[in-house]
Amino acid sequence: MSFDISDIKKIAHLSSLAITDEEASALSKNFEKILTIKKKMKESNTDNIEPLSHPFDTAQPTRPDQVSEQNQREKMQAIAPEVKAGLYIVPQFVETES
Numbered sequence: 001m002s003f004d005i006s007d008i009k010k011i012a013h014l015s016s017l018a019i020t021d022e023e024a025s026a027l028s029k030n031f032e033k034i035l036t037i038k039k040k041m042k043e044s045n046t047d048n049i050e051p052l053s054h055p056f057d058t059a060q061p062t063r064p065d066q067v068s069e070q071n072q073r074e075k076m077q078a079i080a081p082e083v084k085a086g087l088y089i090v091p092q093f094v095e096t097e098s
Contacts (some may be wrong), residue, residue: 003031016093 008024008031019027054060073086082089 003028 005021005024005028008027009019012019012024024028076084077086077088
């Protein structure tokens with residue numbers, strides 16, 4: 001599968017992203033590289049490989065839960081464009097059927 005600039009532009013539009021033709025061209029090349037790697041991985045023989053839950057055979061170090069900063073809700077809501085009943089009000093961006 002290949003991605004041309006029109007495919008990348010369509011994906012960007014669906015994602016609400018504005019990209020230039022140069023960016024679309026670069027992304028197209030990146031997608032091609034990703035698909036090449038995916039193809040190589042799919043072709044790899046993993047019959048005698050045991051599944052891993054983690055790439056390293058060690059336990060992750062844990063630390064005690066500690067509060068590192070204070071609640072700043074009021075401070076953040078004071079600078080928000082619109083807040084109602086403690087909730088951030090944002091413009092509707094998903095169309096609903098009537």
